[in-house]
Amino acid sequence: MKSRELDFRGIGAALKEHLCLKKQSHLLAKGDSLEVIKKIPDNSISLILTDPPYHATKKKNIYGDTLFAKDKEYLDWMAEYAKEWRRILKPNGSLFCYCDSSMSARLEVLFSEEFNILSHVVWTKPNAPGFDGWKGKMKKENLRQWYGHSERIIFAEPAIEGNLHRSPFGQYLREMRKKSGLSGHQLTELTGAYGKVNHGGAVSNWEAGRNTPSREQYDKICSAIIGTGKVDSMLPYEDVIRPFIMDGSKEFTDVWNFESVRPYKGKHPAEKPIDMLKHAIEATSYADDIVLDCFGGSGSTAVAAHALNRKSITIEIEPEWVESIVTRLCALDSAEGTVSSEDSLETIELKQEALF
Missing domain, CATH: 1.10.260.40 (lambda repressor-like DNA-binding domains)
Structure with missing residues (x-):
């Protein structure tokens, strides 16, 4: 669709100073995503699929997870994202936001100022024994509440002023x-x-x-x-029309059963399974639509978007993961034989200018 291509070029021009990778279907920007997305033009993104720091987990190996001393500070920060997400999403766009179960209720209320909350998805992570983390190792007799073995995903659409459906x-x-x-x-x-x-x-x-x-x-x-x-x-x-493409062969309920990404050398601590990301993208976007991930991490959202012929915009703040995403996305094109000499040169120049 020509309009998507024009939007993509406009976003590329707006983010020029932040780009580390600029390819036919991928843009990778380095920096604080809250500042970067303020430069994205209005109503230019079809789907936001993103995994911000959870705050509740307090993992030191995840950037931003220990940044906020109080819950209110975190929620105020997320409210700023919600306003920008509403601005840059197309009227028929969709939002997936991953979060911890302990924060999901407050985030839903917060997001409802800008969005219609459509689903509260529970990702169960039915991992095999040995890959189920503390679920298998911990002493169950020491529990004082139900063990939190799920993650949550808030699925929403932009809302207009008014009551009820605000469509x-x-x-x-x-x-x-x-x-x-x-x-x-x-x-x-x-x-x-x-x-x-x-x-x-x-x-x-x-x-x-x-x-x-x-x-x-x-x-x-x-x-x-x-x-x-x-x-x-x-x-x-x-x-x-907001796309929602579904049939009985897929996960059509609000309970998703996708195994976690198993440990491997170079794995991002919050990496999400490609199959789950593809499931979300395929159901809620059209071919050539633009998918944005504000917290790029491993770059898996861009990889999933690529597999489904969507365009992707990835933002990541940590240099090591920016470099990892550049390598991963360039490898995709190399494997398909779609890298031009001009494209490769532009990528190298951008990487040298913006990575370090």
Whole structure:
């Protein structure tokens, strides 16, 4: 989609001074992600999939995890991210934010100022014996509460002002329908979008944000509204409908069963499994969409996005992990034979300028 390519180029230009890697489908920026994302243009990101410091775990080998003395300091910091995430996400974009179970409730309330919270996903980490950390080693008789063996993922969409569903698409449809001069009943008649109860129309549900139309239904909406002669054009389906692509062969509930990444030399302490990241990206974005990870770590989000033909923007603050991500992403292109001499030269120059 041309609009995604234009957005990607615009982001690359905006982040130029921070870039360590600039390739056809990848941008890697080094720096404090809260400052970096302030330079990203409005409504240019389709999906944010990110894993910030948990604060509650207090791991010294994870940058930022011990930075805050009080919970409020951490929550204030995350509130700044939420505002920026809302600004840079497209109206039909999605957010996945990993967090510790002890902080998830407070983060949900915080995020609800800017987002509609759609799901609270529980990642169970059903690891094999020997790879299950303290779960297998600890003395269960010493427990004084249920052992926290899960991590949480808050899944959300941008919200508009108002109550209940606060749907950007609902607002857009209502504005276009009124501009066309059609009533909700008339649009229902023209599209044949009747509900199953009392022959009611689906248009009112769409405008209220309770659900969204299929591609076929949206095509009928566009034809009806443009057909009045009062509206010249409607946004493409990919720019207005939040994707959620699912079937019964995948993890379709809010309980996810993906094993943790097993230890290996050079593993990031908070590394997430590629299969889980691909699952999230595939369900909630379209091909060529732009996926942002503000806490790049191992670079796995970019790798997963690459495998699904999405563009990626990764931000990482620690030089050793920046260098690791550069190596990992360049290896992807080398394996596929897609590295041009110009691309390689630009990457080397950026790495020399920004890495150290």
